[in-house]
Amino acid sequence: MSVTEASSTIQRQSTLIVPTAPYDFARTLDYLRTSPAAILERIEGDTYRRAMTIAGQDVLLILRSVGAPKKPRLALDVAGSRVDDHITTATARHIRAIMLLDVDPAPFLATLRGDPVLAKLVRQFAGLRPTAIASPYEALLWAIIGQQINVAFAAKLKRSLVDLCGHSLAIDSTTFGLFPKPATVAALDPAELRARQFSQQKTAYILGVSQAIASGALDLAAVPAMSHDEAIAYLTAHKGIGRWTAEYVLMRGMGAQDSIPAADLGLRAIIGRAYGLGRNATEIEVRAFAEKWAGWRSWAAFYWWYALQMKVAM
DNA sequence: ATCCAGGCTCCTG
DNA sequence: CAGGAGCATGGA
Numbered sequence: 228m229s230v231t232e233a234s235s236t237i238q239r240q241s242t243l244i245v246p247t248a249p250y251d252f253a254r255t256l257d258y259l260r261t262s263p264a265a266i267l268e269r270i271e272g273d274t275y276r277r278a279m280t281i282a283g284q285d286v287l288l289i290l291r292s293v294g295a296p297k298k299p300r301l302a303l304d305v306a307g308s309r310v311d312d313h314i315t316t317a318t319a320r321h322i323r324a325i326m327l328l329d330v331d332p333a334p335f336l337a338t339l340r341g342d343p344v345l346a347k348l349v350r351q352f353a354g355l356r357p358t359a360i361a362s363p364y365e366a367l368l369w370a371i372i373g374q375q376i377n378v379a380f381a382a383k384l385k386r387s388l389v390d391l392c393g394h395s396l397a398i399d400s401t402t403f404g405l406f407p408k409p410a411t412v413a414a415l416d417p418a419e420l421r422a423r424q425f426s427q428q429k430t431a432y433i434l435g436v437s438q439a440i441a442s443g444a445l446d447l448a449a450v451p452a453m454s455h456d457e458a459i460a461y462l463t464a465h466k467g468i469g470r471w472t473a474e475y476v477l478m479r480g481m482g483a484q485d486s487i488p489a490a491d492l493g494l495r496a497i498i499g500r501a502y503g504l505g506r507n508a509t510e511i512e513v514r515a516f517a518e519k520w521a522g523w524r525s526w527a528a529f530y531w532w533y534a535l536q537m538k539v540a541m
Numbered sequence: 542a543t544c545c546a547g548g549c550t551c552c553t554g
Numbered sequence: 555c556a557g558g559a560g561c562a563t564g565g566a
Contacts, residue, residue, distance in 0.1 A: 263547095374548040379549080380564055395548075426562040436546050493547050530546085 237398055238310040242303050242319050243293075243296055246328035250299040251354025252292040255326065261536050263382035264369050266389065267361070267404050277509050278396040278403035279361050282317045285310060285396045287403055296354040300330075306398050325359040334357065335523040342519050344501050348530050348539070357529035363447040364440060365406045366480025370472045371432050372425075380424075385489070387423040388433075409440035419448040427452060432467025439465055450483050458483075478525035486489065489513035493535050494528060499540040501531075 244254075258273060259265045269276040275290040286307035294300030305318045323329050339346040349355075356435060360366035368388070373381040392407045413434060420430040439445035445465055450458045455477070462473035471490045477483035488494065490510040498516060499508040508516070520527040534541070 305561065370547085371549095373546095375546060375561090376548095377565065379546095382563095390554040424563070426564095432549085467549070471548060475547080488547080491547050492545095525557070535547090 237306055237308065239304060239306045239406040240310050240312070241305070243325060244301040244319055244328060246299040246301065246323075246326075247331050248299055249296045249332065249354050250328065250356055251296040252290075252294075252299065252301060254352060254355040255358050258536070260289070260356070263378045264360060264373075264385065266382060266386050267406060269403070275363065276403070278405050279321070280405060280408075281319075281321055282314060284314050285394075285405060286310060286314060287396060287398045288318060289321065296452070307396065323458035325361065327359075327482060329355050330356075330484070332526075335526050336518060336524055345520070345527060345530065348501075349433060350536055351539070352530065352533060352537075355533060356528065357478070357484075357526055359484055360479050361406065363450070363476060363480040367436060367447070367468075367472070367476050368406075368412070368433060369431060369536055370475045370479070371436070371467055374429070374472065384423070384425060384429075388412070388420075391419060391423065404455055409437045413441040426472060428467070435466050436468065447480075451483070455483070455486065478528060484525045485522050487513070487517050487520075487528040489517060491528075494531055497531050497535050497541055 242430050253273070256273065257271050259268050259275065260270045267277055272290050276287060278287050278288075284307055286305050289304040289306070291302055292300070293302045303319055303322060303324075305315045307314070336349070339349055352502060360369060369381070369385060372384050372388070389404050389406060392411050393404050395404050396404045397403075415434065415507070417430050417434060420433065421427065425433070436445060440447060450461060453461060458477055459470065459473045462476060463470060468476075471488045474486045474488040475491075477486040478488070490513075492507075494509065494513055495507040498513055499506055502508070502516065504512070517524045517527065
């Protein structure tokens, strides 16, 4: 990983974020602490730290709760070689977007009245809110990496990709990794990924989508403005992006709130158990159950995944 | 050894 | 258009 030494003068700014209530930031930390995909996030005690590129600047975000679930407040510190009001505002906006901090959970909670099974889970993890991956590109690569392999191994692959071609930001003699940019990945020699246990097809998919993004043929920034069906069609036009991946990227990479990767093995297993099927639910069955959560299917999926991650018995 | 893992593509009927 | 085979790679 190449280390760009930030100049000796580090600029810092702070701001306060006021999420909609109820919101329990500790749940987000619990999620990230145990999430295999969260390899660049550093969770220490009650503090979240991670470097991201915001408006073209590499910055370090430091986030901690200064409120309570019924009156949530987050203190955000931004540090980097050039941090001004514009960067700080953009960073806060980005955090609010990926953590859905401006979304009112009340309508979601209301839709659970017809579903005691999910309602129980949502009560158990009160204040939990879906958290997206830091960028749509990172979410897309994580999805492709995770296709048809176990998540522990997927995490290993992600880590080796970051080691291979990610960059980093040094703040006060601590370095924070950043996820590589599409153009960087697009320029890789396939042999470098093959040598790091990426299968031939994974390698081809990863290089292909990265090249498409770098060339502008695939514009992830344009997707949120599309309808759900348009977005799925747009994304799945590229090799290596099937329906599962497209649905995953919408919910985990773009903050879409009504997208559920119904073919997901984990979802099929836990939903099958939770609703007493005695076996895994089929993709069709998951989609049928999900009708009850219409408008909030991403929230439901996130809660199910959270239950899986926390090994909740069903 | 055998089965499985946060699927995808391509080819049938 | 639905369903299934074949695929690639490690891990348990």
